[in-house]
Structure formats: structure tokens, C-alpha cells
Amino acid sequence: MSNDKVNNLNVSFKDLQGKIEDLKQKRDDLNQKTKEYINKLQEIESEIIEALKTAKDKYKPKRDYWNKKVKALKDKKIEYKNLLENFTEEKKKIQKKEKIEDSSKRFGTVKQIERKIENYERMIETETLKMNQENDIIDKIKELEGQKKQLVDEQQNTGLFVIERKIEIVKINLNKIYEQLNKWSKKSQDYHNKIQETYQKANELKEEKKKMEEDLIENKKSADKYHNQYLESISKKSQISKKKRSSYKKKSGGGRIKKERKVFDKNQELMDKLKQDKLAVAIEKQKAGKKLNLFEARLILEQSRD
Secondary structure, three states: OOHHHHHHHHHHHHHHHHHHHHHHHHHHHHHHHHHHHHHHHHHHHHHHHHHHHHHHHHHHHHHHHHHHHHHHHHHHHHHHHHHHHHHHHHHHHHHHHOOHHHHHHHHHHHHHHHHHHHHHHHHHHHOOOOHHHHHHHHHHHHHHHHHHHHHHHHHHOOHHHHHHHHHHHHHHHHHHHHHHHHHHHHHHHHHHHHHHHHHHHHHHHHHHHHHHHHHHHHHHHHHHHHHHHHHHHHHHHHHHHHHOOOHHHHHHHHHHHHHHHHHHHHHHHHHHHHHHHHHHHHHHHHHOOOOOOHHHHHHHHHHHHO
């Protein structure tokens, strides 16, 4: 071989060596990024699982517990409202049956008796009375108090008084139920909101994961491109080495190609599986009439071309 050819081979070999190092660096950088993508995907998947587990095992049982108590209390509220309606109807019937005017007169009489008692007590406090006069007034007060008690007892024994007392008790219980309902409903709503927030977080993580998977595939494509160029350059280097009759370099180059090819094939197999999974999801969305994103549409287009 002439000196010129040898020199040309040496120059080509040197240039090729620089190109190989550059391609290897770019490929390795992209492969490192691929590893970072995969690690981040695993972290996101763990966060999704944890979020869904929290919603299911922590928040949902507590929400269901308070929902159950609220439902029971609402049933109780309906029961008391029906009872109140029944008592109200019963009161109307009693009012029609009894003579309200007489009841009003009796009530008026009680007020009159109370005023008389107040007047007698004021006389004792303000006027100068003899002992016998004061004793007479005291006796009259006792007599009036007896009359008042008798009238009040009669009034309280009427059907109208009894039903009004029942209505008052039902209203008190209803107010307590409304207060308790507000507290328990708020607890239930709080846990429901936590469930919604947790599911929202999981959905956002799923979208982030989906985008990262697409970036991973694109990154792997770029890494494969530089890897193929790297293998081609290694092959050329091996050919030059062969021409220079360097058996050591020839052997070394061939061994490196086989090793690189093995790693490439393994990575390619993993990426092909990921692409097939994403393609399957895209096809199902297309069948269901759902909108595809740009990445999914491109996967289906690539499949059609193939």
C-alpha cells in the first residue's frame, strides 16, 4: 500500500474516531435521560397508587360512615315532621271542638286575679294598715291565689294545652336534628372533597405520566438514531483497521459491535412493547370516538404506513 493511501487511511481513521466519540457521548447522554425518565415514571406510578389507596382506604370509609349517620338522621327528621303535621291537624280539630272564647275568658280571668293580687300586695307595702286590716288583705290574697291555681289547672288539663305542649316538644327535637344534620353533613362533605381532591391529583399524575411516556419514546428514538450511527461508524472503523491489517483493532471493533448490538436489541424490545401498549390505548380511543392527541394520532398513522 502506498504512503499516500496509508496517510489517507490514518486521517480517515482519526476523523472517524472523533465522530465515534461524539456519537457515543450523545447516545450515552440520551440513554442517561431515558433512565431518568424511567425512574421518574416509577415514582409517578407509586404516587398514583398511593393517592388511589388513600382515597379508597382512608377517606371513603369515613365519608360513608358520616353519610350513613346523615341518612339515619334524615329518616328521623321525616318521622318528626310527620308527627308535627299530625299534631297540628289534631290541634285544629280540638280548636273547632272546644269553645275558644271560654278558654280566652278563663285566661283573662287569671290575668285579672293576678292584677288583684298585685294591688293587694302593693297596699301592704305602701299603706299604713292596722293589724286586722293587713290580715284581711293576706287572707284575700290567699283566696285569689287558690282561684288562680284552680283556673290554671283547668286550662292545663284541656286537650288544646296538651297538644300544644306536644307540638312544642316536637319542634325542639326537630331543631336539634337540624343542628346535628348540619354538623354531620359538613363532615361527610369534607371527606368527599378530600376524595375528589385525591382523585384529581391521581388524574393529574396520570396525565403527567402519559406525557412523560411520550417523551421517553421520542428520547429513545433519538438515542437509537445516534446508536445506529455509532455502530455504523464502528463498522467503518473496523473496515479501515482491516485495511491497515490490524487484527487487534479488527477483533476489538467486531466485539464491540456485537456487545452494542445486544444492548440495543434489548432496549429496542422494551421500547417496542411500550409503543404497542400506547398504540392499543389509542386504537381503543379511536374506536370509542374519543379525541386523540397528536402523539396517539401519529402512532396510528405509523401503523397504517407499516
